[in-house]
Amino acid sequence: MSTQNGDAASQGAGGALYPPIEPYETGELFVGDGQRLYWEQSGNPDGKPVVFLHGGPGAGTSPWQRRLFDPERYRIVLFDQRGCGRSTPHASAPGADLRHNTTWHLVADIELLRKNLGIERWQVFGGSWGSALALAYAQTHPDAVTEIVLRGIFTLRRHELEWFYEGGAEAIFPDLWEKFVAPIPVLERSRMIEAYHRRLSDPDPAVHVPAGMAWTTWEASTLTLRPDPELVASMTDPAAAVAFARIENHYFMHAGWFREGQLIADAGVLRDIPAVIVQGRYDVCTPPMTAWDLHRAWPEADLVMVDDAGHSATEPGIQAALVAATDRFAAH
16 A cells, blocks of 8 residues: 655655646547537657546536646546536536436447557546546546546445435535535435436526535635635536536436445456556545545555645636646656
């Protein structure tokens, strides 16, 4: 079992992100069920392939995420998962149908993208929900994975969901929690995920837009160790907020279509794959208990506990540890 302090692990690019870059290729992947996924490639076309799995589910990708990888050594693949970002149809539409948006649809989408891009094997990088998706994909297709980099570990176990959405995190953010529960009548607050599901599924914008904004604002406001109003503002565009909230809530209502504890119980499948787990010590969204449970089940993976960070990959200590991990694997 190997653990590190985040400061000791922060090497590469001076602990900073790489300079901004633009994609050299973009496209749409037709994955069936009427779904089209936006994808892009940047960096070195002949470099080491890596696929970036964004959080949420439903958050979409952002240009700065390309900067976690050395553009001279990596072939960087980003894509927006079903229903969000630049993928269509968008989950913010009043009649959005999420029946064909599940973890296992996304796992199949990732594998289809790999084959369509002519990539034999690639590094898998995922944070928050992306860590769950990365584990699900790698456990399903281990032969296609060269290394794994994870951040803010989230596996959708019942107590993880209850901590953040059913009242546990209220102990730390009582003021923000009060705003989160405000759209829900008192008699429904014992089951917040279900109460939000009813409102987010309502086709009336007067119902689902305020619910989507409240859900997304709660999450955005608790991501960082110190308040970050710019980050909150970046996540609360109404259309993006509704899509984010709807997709997240849909996944949480179904516990990610995992059996309880599946991703940790099946971690042994990954023993031969080099990996780094990056976790903020003061992560309230996905507390370190889950990263620790995963690391105990998968001791071959290096755990980097960043002592001055919360959940967000925008925090300097988290970014430094992630860049150190991708630099470490760049030459493999």
